[in-house]
Amino acid sequence: MIVVSEFRPHPLLRSPHAQTVFASVVRRPAPLDVRHERLELDDGDFLDLAWLPEPATAADDTPVVVILHGLTGSIESKYARGLLRELRGLGWRGLLMHFRGASHEPNRLPRGYHSGDTGDFATLLTRLRERYPRAPLAAVGYSLGGNVLLKYLGERGSRAPLTTACAVSVPFDLALCARAINQGLSRAYQRHLLGNMRRAAERKFAVVTPPFELPDLTRLRDFHSFDEALTAPLHGFDGAADYYARASSGPFLKDIRVPTLVLHARDDPFMSPDVVPDESRLSADVRLELAAQGGHVGFVAGDRLGRPVYWLERRIPAFLRERLTAAKAAEPQTECAPG
Incomplete structure (x- = not known):
């Protein structure tokens, strides 16, 4: 269930920070045409979806792949655009689900999204199953989105409507990750993400009345203080510790019943190596490919000419x-009546 990854880093990008920064900052975004859809929710809020154009060869059983972005991510995230481009080449349907408030427009309710928020993803899958009753559904989650995906799969077990799934650079234990990213050079990533989170909160609560008096956001300088003051109370948790305990995907891994690939690097600068689960915590349906290097959603390899290859x-x-082909082959075949 845990195997050594075949990934090898680019010779000039061996450090975790080089891997992380090159993939997220230096890399040019893949050109991509998308169509936008707003999915209205029962509580009066909405989700913004970014779809690939309908494939020319689409059929009733063309796969649909949902991408879940990371913290402060969106359709502009380079990993999402790169994967969508590959899905387009395969002739599959693909879409990115923006978590609440993560698109260009603040969502309507005071609540937003968090690392354990599986309800909106479940709603989307229900709507997709109604729209495409014969199509296999798959999902790919990155970082926070990977945590949401694995937690959802564990919650649903064999009832999950997905045929297969993949999660990348997952913060399996949110408390450990909050401590790790608050140390050394990793604090630069925390500072960048918190800046994005503060600006998003300011935009949001300029147009939406907060349910309580907001703290001075400039004084929230690490994830724990931000989650204690904002994330937890906005989403019904009793403080950051309660949020981390209930939203972490680690305790749900044993209950996954969908073939799932997890890709992770031991040198991920967003977390420490001790967040990685051992085999006793994994379902037999989970394959964890563990690389010594790769950074956080990095995994930049090189070709023979030294050009970067985005291995993910x-x-x-x-x-x-592989999994969709195996699932199709396992389907019972309908026999034609003689004559």
Whole structure:
């Protein structure tokens, strides 16, 4: 269930920070045409979806792949655009689900999204199943989105409507990750993300009345203080510790019943190596491919000419294709009546 990854880093990008920064900052975004859809929710809020154009060869059983972005991510995230481009090449349907408030427009309710928020993803899958009753559904989650995906799969077990799934650079234990990213050079990532989170909160509560008096956001300088003051009370948790305990995906891994690939690097600068679960905590349906290097949603390899290769965009489609092909082959065949 835990195997050594085949990933090898680019010779000039061996450090975790080089891997992380090159993939998220230096890399040019993949050109991509998308169509936008607003999904209205029963509580009066909405989710914004970014779809690939309908494939020319689409059929009733063309796969649908949902991408879940990371913290402060969106359709502009380079990993999402890169994977969607690969899905387009396969002739599959693909979409990115923006968590509440993560698109260009603040969501309507005071609440937003968090690392354990599986309800909106479940709603989306229900709507997709109604729209495409014969299509296999798959999902790919990155970082926070990977945590949401694995937690959802564990909650639903064999009732999950997904045929297969993949999660990348997952913070399996949120409390450990909050401590790790508050140390050393990793604090630069925390500072960047918190800046995005503060600005999003300011935009949101300029148009939406907060349910309580907001603290001075400039004084929230680590994830724990931000989650204690904002994330937890906005989403019904009794403080940051309660949020971390209930939203972490680690305790749900044993209950996953969908073939799932987890890709992780031991040198991920967003967390420490001790967040990685051992085999006793994994379901037999989970394959954890563990790389010594790769950073956080990095995994930048090189070709023979030294050009960067975004390895995740090779490994993930290969796994999805393998599992979807196996699932199709296992379907009972309808026999034609004689005569």
